[in-house]
Amino acid sequence: MSDDMAVRQKVALVFGGSRGIGAAAATRLVQDGFAVALTYVSRPDKAEQLVRTIEEGGGRALAVEADSADPAAIRAAVARTVQRFGPIDAVVVNAGILRLATVDAFGLEDLDRMLAINIRGVFLAIQAATAQMRDGGRVITIGSNTAIRASIRGSSVYAMTKAAVATMVKGIALDLAPRRITVNNIQPGPIDTDMTEGHIPALTGMVPLGRVGQPREVATLVSYLAGDESGYMTGASLTIDGGFVL
Ligand SMILES: NC(=O)c1ccc[n+]([C@@H]2O[C@H](COP(=O)([O-])OP(=O)(O)OC[C@H]3O[C@@H](n4cnc5c(N)ncnc54)[C@H](OP(=O)(O)O)[C@@H]3O)[C@@H](O)[C@H]2O)c1
Structure with missing residues (x-):
């Protein structure tokens, strides 16, 4: 290893890193030694607060406004990250967003927004980031256990988007294997975030382990997949859901 490589800090970019699972992942990656850029769309306050907290702890972070429904914003977020921290590891x-409605009531606008963020935005984020990624890098998507079993009435579109991610990851893993970039997908079950606010008691009753998960538990899996020890795993979807889909 050259002296340059020995001192170089690894760089991570978290799309949707201001709250919930993404914020926990960003925090964990900083603890793992990464400089972290994180995107947000509606909560600049949360994003900036997280950056401050990371910097107060001695880490390096950058918040970038970027709607994952906007291809140009995705590309700009990657460019800002590289400009500030260097190539992405x-x-x-x-x-991702969750909008629930049964098939008779699902509106076209909601359908298009979910497809744009949860599927197209995922593909474009991977495409843009891996164009600026070092060989041997890591791609991690956050899917959902609904890719395996829809479970809840009104979740058809959400489940469809997350199944698309699980399948997309396999194809992209093949595409990027020659560069030793691994591509894996985490499929959480119910996690205690703003997305599940107000539904925790009902969801708890559906989980065999008798509780919902915490964002840091998903972040632990992100840490593993982002780290050196996971280099032989690619194209996988790892479910972390308290036994929900068993
Ligand atoms: N919570 C669960 O039970 C659960 C279970 C399975 C899978 N998941 C998946 O895990 C991921 C995170 O969920 P969460 O529960 O942490 O959600 P959350 O608490 O609602 O947070 C969503 C995060 O994504 C960002 N975001 C949303 N729409 C965006 C967009 N158009 N462009 C850029 N960023 C956007 C938000 O940014 P702002 O703060 O700026 O709005 C926020 O940082 C999602 O993909 C979700 O589908 C969640």
Whole structure:
């Protein structure tokens, strides 16, 4: 290893890193030694607060406004990250939305927004980030256990988007294997975040382990997949859901 490589700090970009699972992942990656850029769309306050907390702890972080429904914003977020920290070692594609409605009532606007963020945005984020990624890097998506079993009425579109991610990851893993970039997907079950606010008691009753998960438990898996020890795993979807889909 050259002296330059010995001192170089690894760089991660978390799409949707201002709250919930993405914020926990960003925090964990900083603890693992990464400089972390994180995107947000609606909560600059949360994103800036997280950056401050990371910097107060001695870490390096950058918040970038970037709607994952906007291809140009995705590319700009990658460019800002590289400009500030250098080439990317790991990308976590976490940004996602949940809109529930049964098939008779699902609106076109909601359908298009979910497809744009949860599927197209994931593909474009991986495409843009891996163009600026070092060989041997890491791609991690946050899917959902609904890719395996929809479970809840009104979740058809959400489940469809997350199944698309699980399948997309396999194809991209093949594409990037020659560069030793691994591409893996985490499929959480119910996690205690803003997305599940107000539904925790009902969800708890559906989980065999008798509780919902915490964002840091998903972040631990992100840490593993972003690290050196996971280099032989690619194209995998890892479910972490308290036994929900068993
Ligand atoms: N919570 C669960 O039970 C659960 C279970 C399975 C899978 N997941 C998946 O895990 C991921 C994170 O979920 P969460 O529960 O942490 O959600 P959350 O608490 O609602 O946080 C969502 C995060 O994604 C960002 N985001 C949303 N839409 C975006 C967009 N268009 N462009 C860029 N960023 C965007 C948000 O940014 P702002 O703060 O700026 O809005 C926020 O940082 C999602 O993909 C979700 O589908 C969650």
